[in-house]
Amino acid sequence: MADRITGRCKCGQVTYEGTRLDAASFRCHCRDCQQLTGTGHADMLPLSLEGFSVSDACKIFEMEGGSGQPTYSGFCPECGAQILRRSARMSDRVYVHAGSLDDPSAYAPDRSIYDGAAQPWDTGSIIDRS
Structure with missing residues (x-):
């Protein structure tokens, strides 16, 4: 898959471009995603880290992920929009928030993860299609 x-x-203020990675896109219900987005889940699309570029304005927040390894969340310091997530555990990719896509129709979640952490008011779970 070579989708730009x-x-x-x-x-x-923050823009990015990259190539779609042939890996599952997903809806994540983990508590980190809830707190970072201010909602019940995050919709994430994987891009290859190789060739990925993001404007210098992107601010990066580092935290410890559930694996104990560092994860990184990128956002706009001006409007506060969440843009990307990275983890040391999956160093070949960057995940971008589906809402930040210039063409949001390029996103179709393959599965839902951390459903056990889903809030009862968030009915955004999907069926695993992988």
């Missing part, structure tokens, strides 16, 4: 993907934050 572009996206941006709400105010346009």
